[in-house]
Amino acid sequence: MAEQLKGALILGQSGGPTSVINASAYGIIRAGLEADCITKVYGAHYGILGVLHDDLMIMDEEPGEEIERLPYTPASALGSCRYKLKDPKVDDTDCKKILETFKKYNVRYFVYNGGNDSMDTCNKISKYMREVGYDCRIMGVPKTIDNDLFGTDHCPGYGSAAKYIATSIMEVARDTMVYESGVVSIVECMGRHAGWLTAAAALANSEEPCVDLIYLPERDFDMDRFLNDVAKCYEEKGDCIVCVSEGIHYADGRFVSEAETSATDGFGHAQLGGLAAKLADVVHKKLNVKTRAIEFSLLQRCAAHLASRTDIQEAILAGRTAVQAMIAGETDKMVGFVCDRSNGYTCKTELFDLASVANYEKKMPLEWINEAGNGVFYDFVEYVRPLIQGETSVDMRSGIPRFARLKRVRAR
Amino acid sequence: MAEQLKGALILGQSGGPTSVINASAYGIIRAGLEADCITKVYGAHYGILGVLHDDLMIMDEEPGEEIERLPYTPASALGSCRYKLKDPKVDDTDCKKILETFKKYNVRYFVYNGGNDSMDTCNKISKYMREVGYDCRIMGVPKTIDNDLFGTDHCPGYGSAAKYIATSIMEVARDTMVYESGVVSIVECMGRHAGWLTAAAALANSEEPCVDLIYLPERDFDMDRFLNDVAKCYEEKGDCIVCVSEGIHYADGRFVSEAETSATDGFGHAQLGGLAAKLADVVHKKLNVKTRAIEFSLLQRCAAHLASRTDIQEAILAGRTAVQAMIAGETDKMVGFVCDRSNGYTCKTELFDLASVANYEKKMPLEWINEAGNGVFYDFVEYVRPLIQGETSVDMRSGIPRFARLKRVRAR
Numbered sequence: 001m002a003e004q005l006k007g008a009l010i011l012g013q014s015g016g017p018t019s020v021i022n023a024s025a026y027g028i029i030r031a032g033l034e035a036d037c038i039t040k041v042y043g044a045h046y047g048i049l050g051v052l053h054d055d056l057m058i059m060d061e062e063p064g065e066e067i068e069r070l071p072y073t074p075a076s077a078l079g080s081c082r083y084k085l086k087d088p089k090v091d092d093t094d095c096k097k098i099l100e101t102f103k104k105y106n107v108r109y110f111v112y113n114g115g116n117d118s119m120d121t122c123n124k125i126s127k128y129m130r131e132v133g134y135d136c137r138i139m140g141v142p143k144t145i146d147n148d149l150f151g152t153d154h155c156p157g158y159g160s161a162a163k164y165i166a167t168s169i170m171e172v173a174r175d176t177m178v179y180e181s182g183v184v185s186i187v188e189c190m191g192r193h194a195g196w197l198t199a200a201a202a203l204a205n206s207e208e209p210c211v212d213l214i215y216l217p218e219r220d221f222d223m224d225r226f227l228n229d230v231a232k233c234y235e236e237k238g239d240c241i242v243c244v245s246e247g248i249h250y251a252d253g254r255f256v257s258e259a260e261t262s263a264t265d266g267f268g269h270a271q272l273g274g275l276a277a278k279l280a281d282v283v284h285k286k287l288n289v290k291t292r293a294i295e296f297s298l299l300q301r302c303a304a305h306l307a308s309r310t311d312i313q314e315a316i317l318a319g320r321t322a323v324q325a326m327i328a329g330e331t332d333k334m335v336g337f338v339c340d341r342s343n344g345y346t347c348k349t350e351l352f353d354l355a356s357v358a359n360y361e362k363k364m365p366l367e368w369i370n371e372a373g374n375g376v377f378y379d380f381v382e383y384v385r386p387l388i389q390g391e392t393s394v395d396m397r398s399g400i401p402r403f404a405r406l407k408r409v410r411a412r
Numbered sequence: 413m414a415e416q417l418k419g420a421l422i423l424g425q426s427g428g429p430t431s432v433i434n435a436s437a438y439g440i441i442r443a444g445l446e447a448d449c450i451t452k453v454y455g456a457h458y459g460i461l462g463v464l465h466d467d468l469m470i471m472d473e474e475p476g477e478e479i480e481r482l483p484y485t486p487a488s489a490l491g492s493c494r495y496k497l498k499d500p501k502v503d504d505t506d507c508k509k510i511l512e513t514f515k516k517y518n519v520r521y522f523v524y525n526g527g528n529d530s531m532d533t534c535n536k537i538s539k540y541m542r543e544v545g546y547d548c549r550i551m552g553v554p555k556t557i558d559n560d561l562f563g564t565d566h567c568p569g570y571g572s573a574a575k576y577i578a579t580s581i582m583e584v585a586r587d588t589m590v591y592e593s594g595v596v597s598i599v600e601c602m603g604r605h606a607g608w609l610t611a612a613a614a615l616a617n618s619e620e621p622c623v624d625l626i627y628l629p630e631r632d633f634d635m636d637r638f639l640n641d642v643a644k645c646y647e648e649k650g651d652c653i654v655c656v657s658e659g660i661h662y663a664d665g666r667f668v669s670e671a672e673t674s675a676t677d678g679f680g681h682a683q684l685g686g687l688a689a690k691l692a693d694v695v696h697k698k699l700n701v702k703t704r705a706i707e708f709s710l711l712q713r714c715a716a717h718l719a720s721r722t723d724i725q726e727a728i729l730a731g732r733t734a735v736q737a738m739i740a741g742e743t744d745k746m747v748g749f750v751c752d753r754s755n756g757y758t759c760k761t762e763l764f765d766l767a768s769v770a771n772y773e774k775k776m777p778l779e780w781i782n783e784a785g786n787g788v789f790y791d792f793v794e795y796v797r798p799l800i801q802g803e804t805s806v807d808m809r810s811g812i813p814r815f816a817r818l819k820r821v822r823a824r
Contacts, residue, residue: 017590046592075586082591166812167717174487174815175714178429179494180458207812294709302587305579306717308811388811399720399800400578400619403586 027319
């Protein structure tokens with residue numbers, strides 16, 4: 001048993017929000033409030049910026065019923081940031097400021113909830129504090145709809161986004177197929193470098209035929225092959241539904257979204273609209289068929305009304321585990337999941353070294369993507385299916401969600 | 413009591429689908445199957461085209477459990493069309509074909525579920541059948557997310573779309589406001605001529621501040637005034653969320669979406685992407701702020717997972733009422749709603765003359781739109797709120813919806 005460390009805890013939320021990032025916050029806050037050795041629970045306003053700027057919110061002063069709503073509230077309730085912490089070996093201004101804030105509030109526990117960059121932030125702070133001899137414990141909690149964090153089986157936030165994508169693609173497929181005349185629908189999902197999100201569209205097919213073609217950034221994109229795929233599908237079925245990752249790119253590395261800009265407009269005007277609109281335009285011009293472009297946009301990461309209960313519960317678990325592990329003496333780690341799908345589904349937490357997680361992107365295994373690069377295998381569907389199970393318990397008040405409203409009492 | 417008319421019933425679905433068009437189909441089918449005088453219930457494949465092409469599906473042969481799923485299944489389960497029936501006074505080919513199909517299957521009841529055009533179709537068929545002396549009864553059932561049908565208090569389909577828009581805008585607002593640095597978000601809703609859908613975003617504000625500016629087609633759009641509105645809001649709040657109808661237009665009638673195309677690209681290249689992307693581009697260039705464009709696209713009309721229970725129930729009621737009214741001897745009418753909001757909310761059906769409904773678009777009353785043309789009044793919110801109440805009962809199977817699957821047994 002580690003020596004008991006008495007002091008305050010700071011929780012920060014970082015990077016793009018998800019439907020369940022506040023569920024992790026809930027787990028962290030509740031565990032913090034319950035622990036005797038944790039004297040106060042602070043929320044950093046706008047992630048690490050709140051620590052740098054001495055802008056903290058006292059979670060102890062939030063009404064319990066609002067805290068209870070956090071697991072069902074989308075987006076970062078404490079505010080977020082995309083700040084890359086200065087490497088203390090080069091410039092220790094940031095870390096010095098953090099130390100100042102830690103000392104001012106006697107902070108001994110710090111949890112950062114985010115993606116790769118956030119794990120890097122944790123790692124830098126952890127090293128710095130050890131070097132300057134400030135006794136504290138640092139823990140990362142994963143969060144990303146992109147599901148691209150190393151080590152962990154999956155990331156909180158991904159399951160809800162996957163559920164949104166699968167459900168929405170089913171609804172869109174039904175909608176686009178009502179007319180006798182066919183249409184090619186191009187649906188764009190997030191994912192700059194990893195195809196996990198877009199691949200989740202395949203879940204829909206396990207219920208009814210929906211998605212015909214799926215293109216991920218893990219495989220080079222070829223426009224001619226794509227047009228052939230679409231033409232063939234449209235000829236056979238009279239319809240075609242395509243899902244593409246925003247990050248698909250040609251063999252030479254150029255993003256299709258950017259490359260197509262100059263291809264369709266040689267006058268240097270930025271073409272508006274995303275990848276889906278661009279591909280739809282190419283298909284329309286080359287194949288002379290009706291097309292439709294749909295971008296799931298922010299909805300895929302903030303549609304809390306369609307969050308996965310499993311995802312919510314696991315996000316809470318990850319947050320709670322982070323605090324418990326720190327109390328038990330752990331530091332410089334990220335909470336991750338180890339899952340077993342051999343007989344139902346079990347999910348356990350495990351601690352991963354921050355250094356191994358930071359700044360590394362985990363992509364879809366190539367063996368889950370078909371040879372033609374236009375679909376995913378059932379193995380992937382079996383991987384993702386447990387993560388989308390169950391519904392949220394968001395409180396629908398007068399027909400629309402009643403999300404958590406924090407008072408945001410500032411620490412002084 | 414009208415003379416009992418024994419024969420078959422045909423149900424057709426027309427125009428763009430909604431989340432609850434199949435709920436009306438459910439009401440029609442169930443009432444048809446229950447009625448002694450209705451010998452058979454047929455579904456027209458692809459709306460009136462199915463009647464023209466003798467392409468009918470026998471509803472009596474569908475499994476009961478699939479019929480029970482219809483109220484929670486989005487998009488037109490029987491297929492839809494956008495076919496404008498030939499005026500029999502000019503060319504009676506269409507009506508002759510319809511009469512042929514009616515005679516072949518001894519059809520004495522016809523229900524068409526759609527918008528303005530569909531009511532026109534009903535009206536033409538009704539007149540034609542009376543002229544040729546074919547005894548049958550014709551009834552229209554309203555359906556449109558646009559809510560632009562004359563006479564009825566509101567249209568089935570609108571409530572669910574309004575609920576989707578209000579909920580999604582709340583989630584998007586939370587998502588876009590997580591960072592310290594502000595952003596102007598432009599959200600585009602459907603509505604070419606009427607602003608009912610976009611206005612529904614105001615519902616979100618009754619729960620928490622979400623939408624700052626709302627622009628509807630009922631008022632002429634002025635780009636300078638718009639930029640001023642946005643600049644002022646952004647300065648005061650550091651953020652700005654704008655909802656626009658796709659059909660907003662300048663005083664001279666030009667759609668902003670189309671006008672901005674040539675404005676930003678003088679070389680005749682069609683600009684890709686919708687109105688939101690174009691406005692976001694203008695705001696970014698003129699005000700030099702970060703912008704984000706979001707188009708709710710098809711989701712607002714097909715997101716059955718977020719349908720309004722009230723809307724579902726009223727859609728069923730409208731369908732059922734249509735059949736019961738025909739059995740009672742009514743014909744050449746549309747089922748509509750008369751609602752009372754003075755003490756809670758009550759909704760009763762009433763029959764409206766098809767001729768008065770056909771081809772007329774009901775817009776938002778101007779007294780519900782503010783003087784500046786950038787917001788709606790609370791009276792409108794009180795109008796729409798009852799329509800979004802309650803949740804769907806869609807069967808979530810393994811994490812995603814299990815929608816109705818019809819066998820589609822063809823009549824011969």
